[in-house]
Amino acid sequence: MSERLTSRLGWLLGGVVLLAMPFYLERFWLQAGVFAMAAAIGAIGLNLLTGSAGQLSLAHAFFLAVGAYGYCVFAGDSGSATGLTGWGLPPVLAAVLAVALAGAVGGLFSPIAGRVRGPYLGIATLALIFIGQHVLLNAHDLTGGFNGRAVPPLSVFGFAFDDSATVVAGVPFRSMEKLWYLGLALLAAGALFARGVLRGRPGRAINAIRDHQTAAGVIGIPVARTRGAIFVLSSMYAGLAGVLLALAFQHAVPGYFGIVLSLEYLAMIVIGGLGTVSGAVIGAAFVTLIPQVLTKYSESLPLVSAPGTGGVAPGEASRYLYGAAVVAAVLFLPGGLARLPVPRWARKGARDKAPAPTSRNMEVST
Amino acid sequence: SGKADDSDGGSGGEGGDGVATDIGVTDDTITLGALTDMTGPYATLGASVTQAQQLWVKQTNEAGGICDRRIELEVRDHAYDAEQAVSAYTELTPRVLAFPQFIGSPYVVAVKDRVDGQDHVLITPQAWSASLLGSEYIHMVGPTYDIETVNAVSYLAEEYGLSEGDSIGHVFFEGDYGENALEGSRYAAGELGLTVEEQRIRPTDEDMTAQVTALAREGVSAIVVSAGPRQAASVAGVAAASGLEVPIIGNNSAFAPQILETDAAPALLASYHVASPGLPIGADEGAVPDLAEAYTAEYPDALLDNGVVAGYNSISLVGRAIETACEAGDLTRQGVADAMATLTAEDDGFGAVHDFSDPANPSTLASYILRPDESAPGGLVVEREAAASDLAQSFPRE
C-alpha cells in the first residue's frame, strides 16, 4: 500500500471514530472533549504568535475572556430580567462578532505588541490579564461580576445547541453531543486555516520577522503591520476558543480567565511542539485531559490517592505530571509530542514545517 | 449504542422496599457527591469539610445507614478550577442523589441552571453568598454573608456604642464573599447612620498596612473584616502596633486557629471578634463535644476548625432530608429536595435552628459572636449567644 493511501485511510479512520464518539460516550467525556477542542483552537492561535512569530504572550486568557463575554453580551437577552446588558442578537451573529471583537481588542494592543519585543512583551501582556480581571469583576452590567453570567445557547437556523434532547438513531442528543460536532468542525477549520497561513506567504513573512526583524523590513515586509496582523489573528483564535468554551460551560466565570490559564496555553504549545498546528492540538489535548482522567480514575490509579485520604491527590498528581511534561518535552523532545515517532498518517504535523524557532530576536552586526 | 436507552444514568424505578428511587440510590446504597477543593486556594476549608463528612458517613453506616442503605460519598477535588469543577459536577451528577458539599460559589452558580432545569439535585454548598439563594435545590446551611455582616455591625453598634455619624472600616475581598458582606455592612450602616470606609483587597494581599493607615486617616471607630484569616491577623496586628485601638470583627471565614500563633496574637486576643453561624468547635454545648472528640479520634493530626462543624452540619442535614424522604417513600432526587423543604425548625445541635422552606432566604438569620481564646480547641469561645439582630430580620431581599 502506498504511503499516501495509508495516510488517507488513517485520516478516514480517525475521522469516523471522532464522528461516532457522541453515540457512545457519556456527557462527562464529551464535555472534556469539547474543552480540549476549544483549548486546541486557542493553542493554535497562540502557536501562531509564540511559535512562529516568536512573540511571547501571557494575554491569551484575556482574549479568551473577550470572546466568551463578548458572545454573552451580544447574544444575551436584551430584556432586563437578569439586570445584565444583552443585545439579543442571533447567536451565530453574536459568535462571529465576539471573534471579531477579540481581534479588534488585539488590534488595540498592537501598538504595544509591535513596539515591545521578546521577554518584555511577555510580561507586558501580563498587564492585560490583570486589567482584564479588573474589568471582569467591576463591569457588573456586562460580565455579571465575580459569579459571572449565563451563556445563551447557540442556535443555527432554529437548531438549538441546548439541553433539549434531539433523538438521533435512538441516542438523545443534548448540548454536549451537539457541541462536540460544532467543536470538531471549528477545530478542523481552524487547523486548516492556520496551516494555510503558516505555509503560505504570511507564514514566511512572520518567520522572517522573528529571525531578522530589520532585514525583513528591507526585503519588503511591513514589519509592524505583519506583526500586528498576527497578533490580531491569534487573538481571534483565542476569541473563538472563548466562545466555544463558554458554550460548553454554559456559564462564564471571570476566575477561569486568569494567569494560570495563560500559562497553561503556553505549556500546551511547548508540550505539543512549537510552531506546528498539530503540536498545538496534541498539547491542548494533553493538558486538558490529564487532570480530568486522573481525577476520574483517582481510586484505581496506584500512586494517586482519593481526596481526603492523605498522599498525593489527583489534582496534585496532574499538576506534577504536566509540569514535568513541559520540562521533559523541551529537554528530551525538542519538537514536542508532535514529533514523536508515530506512524506517518497519524502525524498531522509531519508536513507543517516551521520548526522550533531558535534564533534570538536580535540582530546585530556589521 | 450503549447510550441509547439511557436517560442520564442511574436506576429508575422502585426499590425492593417499595421506596421510589431514581438516581444515586440502589437497593443497598445511597451515593452522595462532594465537590471540594483540597489542592487549591480553599484547601484548608476543603480538607476539614471533607473529613468531617467522611466521619459522618462512617458514623451513619456504623449505625445502620439510612433507609436500610449504606451511604457512599464520592469526593472530587476540583482545585477551585472552573473547568474541573464543572467537569466533576458533570461526572458525578448522573450517579449521586445529592451534593452535601460544593465549594466555590461561582461554580455553583455556573451549574445552577442545570440543577433547576434538568438535574434537580439537592446541593448544600459551602459558600454563603446571597447570589446562591432562590433555587429550591440549593440550600445554604446558615446565614448568608450579608446577614452575618449585618449581625456583626449590629453587635459592634450595641456593644461599643457606635452612634450616628461614626464611621466603620470594612476590609473585604474582591469577589462575592467580600462584596456580599459589603452589602450587609452598607445596609446596617445606612440604618444606623454610620458611614462605611471601604477597602477592597485580594486574597494575595497579605500586608494590610496601607489599608489600616487609610482607615486610621478616616478615623474609623471599628473595623469589619470580610477576608481570610491572614488578612484579619494583619489588620489586627497593624492596628494595634500603630495605636488604632478599635474593635475588629470578622466573618466566619476570617478566622483560623493558626493565626493565634502569629505575631498578631496579642492584638487578636485583645480586640478581635468573629460572627459565626454556629457554636465554635471548642464549645461545651450541644453536639459539639462529641463531634470534636470523634473527629480528633479519626484524624489525630488534623486541625479542628469551623470547617469541621460546617461540613458535618451540612451532611447531617442532608441526611435528615433523606431520612424524611425515605419515610415518605420517595427517595427520588425530587423527593429528597421536597423533604429538605419540609425541614422548618431543624435544630442542628450546633447552636442554630434552620428553616429550609423558603428558597429566597437563608436557613437562619442568627449569628453567634465569638472571640479568640488560645486555650480553647479551635481557638474560639462564645462571646454572645446566637441571635438574629433586628436589622437582619428587616434586611430586604428582592
Next chain:
Amino acid sequence: MNGPQPLTVTGLTVRFAGLTALDGVGFTVAPGTVHALIGPNGAGKSTCFNVLSGVYRATSGSVRLGGRELTRETPHAIASLGVARTFQNLALSAHSTVADTLLLGRHRLTRSGILASGLRLPRAAREAGRHTERMREIAAFLGLEPYLDAPAGLLPYGVQKLVELGRALCMEPDVLLLDEPIAGMNPTERQHTAALIASVRDSLGLSVLLVEHDMGVVMRLADTVTVLDFGRKIAEGTPGEVQNDPEVVRAYLGEHQETETPR
C-alpha cells in the same frame, strides 16, 4: 516599473551620538551600471546602505530614486520601489529552506494575505505557482538548485552569501545594493560570483551599488568608484583613476600592497 532610474545621493549626513558616520556624501548611480563604494573599515559604507534601504534615518541630505525622495520612507516602502539589498553579515533564518528564503524575496511582488492563504483560495495557489517557477529560474541561474530544500543556516558561508544574492534578485529590483557579496569566498568562487553580478547587470539592466574590499573584483566589475574615508568622500572616478589616487592609496590601499615578501 518604468525602467531603471538614476539613484542620486546628495549631501548625506548621518550622526550617531558623538560620531559622524557620514558627512555630506554625494554620488549618482547611473542606470545599468555597477557603482562601487569603497573605503577603510568604519568609513560609513554600510551606514550609507542602511540609509538607502531605510534602516537608518539620515540626519540631513537626500536620496532620490528618479523623482522619488527615499529618506523619509520605511524600509518596506523602499523595497517596494525596487531597491533590494544583501547584508554584510548574513541575515538568513537558520531553519527556513533555501526555497522559502528565496520566495521571501517575492513578498513584495505577491499579494495573498492571511485570508487568502488561510482559505487556500485558488488565486493564492495560482500566484504561488507562478512565483515558485520564477524562483526556480533564479536558483538555477545562481547554481542553488541542489540546495533548495536544505535549511539555509546550515550551508557553507559562501553558499549562504549566494542565497542572500538570490533573495535580493527574487525581489526583481531595479537597484541592487550589495554589501561585500563575495567576502568569505575563495578566489574561484569570487570570480564565479563576480561573473554572475556582471551578468545580471547586463541581462536585467539593473543598477548595482557595490561595497567590496577585494580590489581585483572592484576593478573588474565597477564602472565608477566612490571612495569614502571617515564618512567623507575622498575620491571618485573610474577604477583606474581611483586606484592611483594618492589619497586613496594612503587611506585605504596601503603604500605598497605587496608588503609581504614570500618566504
Next chain:
Amino acid sequence: MTAFLEYLVHGLSLGAVYALIALGFVIIFKSTEVVNFAHASLLLAGGYIAVRAQESVGFWAALLAGVAGAATLGALLEWAVIRRYRGADHSVLAIVTIGIDIVLLTELARRIGPDILTYDDPWGDALVTVGSVTVPQTRVAAFVTAALLIGLFLAAFRWTSWGVAMRAAAENRETAALMGIRLGRVSSSAWAVAGALAAVAALFLSVFPTSGLDRATGEVALAAFPAAIIGGLDSTTGALVGGLTVGVTEALTTGYAAELDFLGNGFGHIAPYVVMVLVLLARPAGLFGTRELSRV
C-alpha cells in the same frame, strides 16, 4: 500630609522587598536571558526551608539555612534543566520555568498544607517612629538589606570578572566558551544568587505586618514582574527603581482608594501594571534597560 508621608514610607519599604525579588529576576535574566517564572516557588522554598530549620536551630542560623537552601535549589534547577536545553530560543526556556514552577509549587503547597508558618524574628511588631511617621522595624530592616544587596550586585556586575563573564555568557554562549568562561559555573552561580535573594525576600514577606508564610506567599513574587520590567530586565539599578515604583504605586493607590474610586473598585491592584504599560510605551526596554540594538 502625614497620611501621604506614611503611604510613601510604607510604599518604599514594601518596594524594597519587591526590589529584592526583582533583583533575583534581573540577575537570572542578565546571565541566562531567561525570564524565570519559577521565581515564586524559589522564594517559597527559601522561606519554607528557613521556617522549618528554625524548629531546630535559632532564627539566624535558620535564615542562613533558608538562603543556602534556596541557593542550592536554584543552582540545582540550572544544572538539571536550564543547562541541558540545547536550543537557542529563550522564550522556550521561559516556558520551561513555568513547568518547574508548577511542580515546585505543588510540592511546597502539599508540604505546607493549611499551616501559617511564622518566624521568631528579632523585630517582632516593633515600630520605628520618625516625626509623624511610623514604620515597622521589619520594613526598615528590609529596606537596608535591599539597598545593601543591590549596591553589592551593582558593583559586582560592573567591576568583577564574574559580572563580565555573566553578561558575555548571556549574549553568546559559544563565544563565551571560547573566552574560557565556564558557562555552567556562571549560570548556576546566577541562579544560586537569585535563590538566595528570594529567600531573603521570603523572610521579609512573612514577618510583621504580614502574618506568616503560607502556601500562597510566593504569589507576591508576581509583583516583581512589573517591577523588573519598569526598571528594565537587565538592569540592577532598574530592579531597585522598579521595585520602589511598584511599592509606592501600590501604597498610594490603596491609601487613596476612596479618591480613585472612579477608576473602578480595587484599582490599586492593577495600578503597577498600568504604570508598566505606560513606561513601556515611552521606553520599550524599561527605564534603565539596554535598548535593543538593530544594525544590519
Next chain:
Amino acid sequence: MTAAVLRVRGLCVDYGPVRALTGVDVEVPDGAVTAVLGANGAGKSTLLRAVSGTLRFHGGAVTEGSVALGEDRLHGVAPARIVAAGVVQVPEGRQVFARMTVADNLRAGALGARGGRAAVRAALKRVHELFPVLAERAHQRAGLLSGGEQQMLAMGRALMAGPRLLLLDEPSLGLSPLMTTRIARTVREINAQGTSVLLVEQNAALALKLASTACVLENGRVALAGDADELAASDEVRRRYLGVADEDAATETGAAVAAGTARPALSRWSA
C-alpha cells in the same frame, strides 16, 4: 622537525547524520604558522571547533581520532579548560558581544588569561596600539561597530588572553586591504613572540605567505599537505586557491555568461 604543539590525528566529526570531517591529520609545529585552505564547506571551521571543543554548540561531535596539545589530550575536554591550556580562537564571523562595550569585550577576552594583572594590562596596551580604533571606541557597544572594526575587536579580544596557540578563522574577512596587511603583520609578530598559529583563510595568497606549513581540505579530507612554499608552487593550489591560472578562465566565463551560452542568463520577469 620541531615538536608539534597541536597534533590532530584521524579526526572524524559528525553533525548528526552529516559527516563533516573524515580522518583528518593536521599538525602545528611549535612556534609555527600553519594554514588551512579549502573551499566553502570543506570543513575548516569544523576543524577549529573540534580543537576548541565547541562542536556541541552546533550539534556536532568528534566520533573518531584525537586532538592533542603537546602531551595533553584536548578532545572531550571542556572549552574553558582548553582556553586555560592556552588555545584561543577568533571565531568565524566576528561574534563580538554586541551589547557589551568594546572595553568589556576586551575584558571578557582576558578572563581566560594565564598571566596576572600586569600581563593583562600589557596585553591591553598592545591591543590598543595595534587597533587604535578600539581605544577610541572603548565605551561604544560592540554591536554598533562597523564590520571591520568588529573583526579587529575579535582579534584584539583573543590577544588579551596571551595564547600559546591561536586559532584564526578567516581573520581578514571584510577588512580593507590596508587593514589586511596590518593583520598579517600582527600575526607574524605574535608568532615571532612564540605563539603558534593555526590559520584558516580564504585569502590563500596571504595565508601561504604567512605560513610555514599548510594543508588543503576538500570535502572534509586532507587533500594536500606540506610546506607552504611547496604548496604555493603547486599547480593545483595555484589554480584552485590562488586563482592565478584561473584569471583568464574567469573572464571567459564572464563573457560566456554575458553571451548567454554557457549558462542560462536570467531574463527579465514580466508579471
